[in-house]
Amino acid sequence: MRGIRQLAKHLDISIGTVSRALNGKPDVNEETRKRVLAAAEELGYVANQSGRSLRQGTTNVIGLMIESSKETVENSDNFFLGLTGGLQSVLARHKLDLVMLPCPSDEDPHEYVKRMVARRVVDAMILSATQRIDKRIDFLAKAKIPFIALGRSSSGGNYTWIDLDFEGVAACAVDRLVAKGHRRIAIAAPSNDVNLGYVFVEAYRRSLERHGIEYDPALVIRVKSSEQGGYQAGHELVRLEPRPTAIILIYELMAIGLYRRMVEAGVVPGRDLAVIGFREEPRARFLQPTLTCFRMSLRDLGVELAETLLATMPAYAEFYPKGARSTIWPLELVAGESDAFSLDA
Amino acid sequence: MRGIRQLAKHLDISIGTVSRALNGKPDVNEETRKRVLAAAEELGYVANQSGRSLRQGTTNVIGLMIESSKETVENSDNFFLGLTGGLQSVLARHKLDLVMLPCPSDEDPHEYVKRMVARRVVDAMILSATQRIDKRIDFLAKAKIPFIALGRSSSGGNYTWIDLDFEGVAACAVDRLVAKGHRRIAIAAPSNDVNLGYVFVEAYRRSLERHGIEYDPALVIRVKSSEQGGYQAGHELVRLEPRPTAIILIYELMAIGLYRRMVEAGVVPGRDLAVIGFREEPRARFLQPTLTCFRMSLRDLGVELAETLLATMPAYAEFYPKGARSTIWPLELVAGESDAFSLDA
């Protein structure tokens, strides 16, 4: 019951053969393999991961890093848990396990990553919440630890990432609003330090210019990606003169706070102000008027992340001939009532 | 070639001494210890966890198990991520790491736990979402793997748990409503299979009887713990004759759906119907009228969980002389507008 040695003795076979049998290696009689598997099942033998890891220098565990800052906790709405289903469905094919690694808010994410890989807790990492300059990426790339980032970054040179289609979303939102007659379109986004903030606002700017509308920095409202941030964005919005007729929110949660501020100011969303949110969040689903936003499948994204990550790992690359291509993940428009009215009417 | 051996060679000391120096063992000169620590820092040496685990049969990792079912993903609202801060602050004292283990929705939680401990991925586990009959608990108790459960269960005999104060919450809610003149008080709860559903409704029943109000099974509405469940509860509620004047919700999220159904039915929460929610959820915070509910600190709960778990582990028990007591975790009432009106007025 304890160890492969016991199992071998019980079968009266050498431990080498038992190991080969269990791991599907050649050089073992099919008859013997069956006996071994049956005995393992019967005695409830499961290989000790420490021994295996030590020998082959690999842990068979993939880490999904999560920043457990207060902001993430309050605003991410199980984004990561939604990812795990897709991730695991792929990893399970290779008997890999997934663990979520919550980086304590008082520890430097860079140090945390270093510690986790140096201690050999995981073989590879999935990063998220990338910064424009991200030391974690530089470190992992230099140390040649397989990883994939959910989000682009200026760091790390030529690494593999998957990122949401901010350009597409911003362009779609602007197109929609312009088609309804809007010209003064505000945007609420986090600061440029967060990669998302930078990329999104740039895409918004290009989309405007494509329509011949001049980009006005005053219409870019920098706030936190939260309900409170949305309230604050609303506060800034009503003080703009003339008041914008539309606003694009980079996080849907902002809509909750924005709506509240609008009600206070006597501005009716969906009638006096067109609103488009970005990523659909469960807790914004009930808003009245319903919010126009963009949807994606977290599960599918998880699958893509896992497959692309495995493609970067020599041991698994053969199974994923598509290779480790960085990709832009598309989102689907969900039309709501919040931007349904036309300005010309 | 890297590893403790190289460090030892670099210092011209035996590896045994290096190991003892790093781990704060006695039998090593303070002068030598300093040199070792300095060299380790300089060369960026971090002990290989696999080797260490193999030798001492312990992984120094604690697992927080999460059911990643669709329902959890949609409704738990980062409950677990909120816990990690408190957990880690305690575990860090002993150089223990925390990983979150999301059980795939298509795998039996019992098998998952077995696999994780048999593979020696973690030393101990924190369980949640306990069932009234929970095979995981029976297994861990029998295998003598340290664990703690967030939630009581009928399984496992004498194990250590921490559970929310459902009795206190139910009693407080009933007391409040009765004091305002309510007699027909409904409750929305999940089925009795979920331990929470069972315990909560029992507490509700006893509280009613304490006030001399007859318990009416028709007022117990069994629905899912979700927004949709709340909507459905509202649907059932308006069909009851005579209509209850108050309702207690076991999950605050239900309030969102309930409010929606009430609006449809022309019933105004906070005027025609008193509503009390249970655990404060971020995404219900904006409701109008504001919801009376119960609050707790996830961080503090995390600390308590970790300390109690460590108290059950021989290697750490000495640091937690309070011992491994099961405890009831209190919640604090947050009075809102949803039950402010008095029935007699």
Place this chain on the structure above:
DNA sequence: GTGGCACACCAAAACGTTTCCGGAAAGAAC
């Protein structure tokens, strides 16, 4: 000078696996 003792260190033995290497047995080819 001898015994006892604390100190600081070294060498080697574990821990449970996987994997390399060699070799026995059984045929096959000549």
Place this chain on the structure above:
DNA sequence: GTTCTTTCCGGAAACGTTTTGGTGTGCCAC
């Protein structure tokens, strides 16, 4: 009958760490 393959298996060497038992110093007391 010899040589050569093929098929299967056993022995033993790793992997990096902690821990045990042993050893050589000094120092003190007698």
